[in-house]
Amino acid sequence: LSGDRNSISKAITIVENKDEASSALMKVLFLHTGKAHVVGVTGPLGTGKSSLVDQLVRSYRLKGEKVAVLAVDPSSPISGGAILGDRVRMLEHSLDPSVYIRSMASRGDEGGLSRASKDTVRILDAAGFDTIFVETVGIGQTEVEIVEVADTVIVVLMPELGDEIQAAKAGLVEIGDIFAINKSDLPGADKILYNLEPMLSVKELGWKQVAVKVSAKSSDGMRELVAFIDAHHDFLKKLRGSSSLPTSNRWNQELVERISDLVISDLTKRLPKDLEFIAAIEKLAKKEIDPDTASRQIAQRYISGK
């Protein structure tokens, strides 16, 4: 709670390892969450999300804020990518006690941000960081899941992404609060902005999506981007003052996930001892039953909410 780096790292390791202590830890920490502004940064591979986040860290440090970065690497084969990214960044910010950076591979979890990354955001929130950047590659489920942890979602695009971006658009345009067209020095930045603008709309809660050209390299447009982030933060603070609307949908999703995990974990333990299940496996091998019928029959007994 006092922001001690060793304690933070230890707490994150506990939730990463799904340690027994993690339930008790998160229960206590939960009471101290809800102060940080969580900014999700996502987009296709190679759009320069990391450099942009580094620039944002610098901008928010200049405002005197404590800043944390959680980089979630969903495709990392075992650990290679994540660890490398971590080290490169550590060099730059390692001497600043008000910046905390952590990388996390989400491999093994179902295609995106894991329980551990959600709990890590809460740990960083409880530890007193004002702004927490959660960076992840927007492929598959992650682009949806970042909405579950982030208050503000920045979608990073760049010129010359071509068809790939077209394919990703459907999902990415929907989730973004702010669109950052990075590498604005490359030709085509204006074109992508021009193509994007008619797609921007007013989101559920009343926020009008905005787009801005930036260059993480030259810092062009960074001031505008920060202004947009702050404007969205203010917008949310006003909303929250009047109702709990923006958070209830997020709690809904997280609770469904958590309950599902508990139910499945129990089911997975029970089935190998379930006599009908054991019998079904023998029958399947002999083709006396088909897998669809067998699973429906057995599931019957486990579908029974009191």
Next chain:
Amino acid sequence: LSGDRNSISKAITIVENKDEASSALMKVLFLHTGKAHVVGVTGPLGTGKSSLVDQLVRSYRLKGEKVAVLAVDPSSPISGGAILGDRVRMLEHSLDPSVYIRSMASRGDEGGLSRASKDTVRILDAAGFDTIFVETVGIGQTEVEIVEVADTVIVVLMPELGDEIQAAKAGLVEIGDIFAINKSDLPGADKILYNLEPMLSVKELGWKQVAVKVSAKSSDGMRELVAFIDAHHDFLKKLRGSSSLPTSNRWNQELVERISDLVISDLTKRLPKDLEFIAAIEKLAKKEIDPDTASRQIAQRYISGK
């Protein structure tokens, strides 16, 4: 069942769309499965799996077999990759009525081979194809899941993969029955074979893993590869004659998955109407309860296998 191409395509579309008819369809078809030899082909990106599969199709056609290919593209953003791969191949084999090729994107499913791809293999099996190649990129879960559908697993490697292959090795070495070092004309093919050989071991059922250098371009080594595939097929046939051992583990996994899906699908429908769930969401927003405690309390009532 007579192998009519239009019927096969229609059946696959039915299972892909999770159409209502799919349960009834798969129930009938299931009785006609179990004849085909299912060969999984996996490995890192860029190892030339597709070209190798094309060569294998040619080899098995020369033996007079009916051959099907199912290419599962786990990373395909919406559809781009899968469709392209499909068309390139169609050109070559489109005039051969004894070859059926289908591509499938597994995006949206939990990181790998989906229910639809398993059912598709059964459809192709029932349709009378002698050998079915299931090709997929070995990233994340897919490398594990291919074991669930394939009788024989070929892991495709290539020289100069460098560190990436080192990272993938742990998972890939475990699942392969046969290792094909593709692009054997490139320098380093002998080195990779030399490094791989001490890692090969005798698998659970008694099969000794083998490795072979191949070139999908020049057809070098293809004869040996085919001989290894056939040897593994014979090995399995002998095993199956004596017991149902090799299939029971697969049924175990598939049944657990199917039952879990049914239970979760039911849970997801019930929770929004569950009064304690609704109350918990309000309490979470007010921090009167933490998500871990709330989900454990609610899950209690759904964990109740009779």
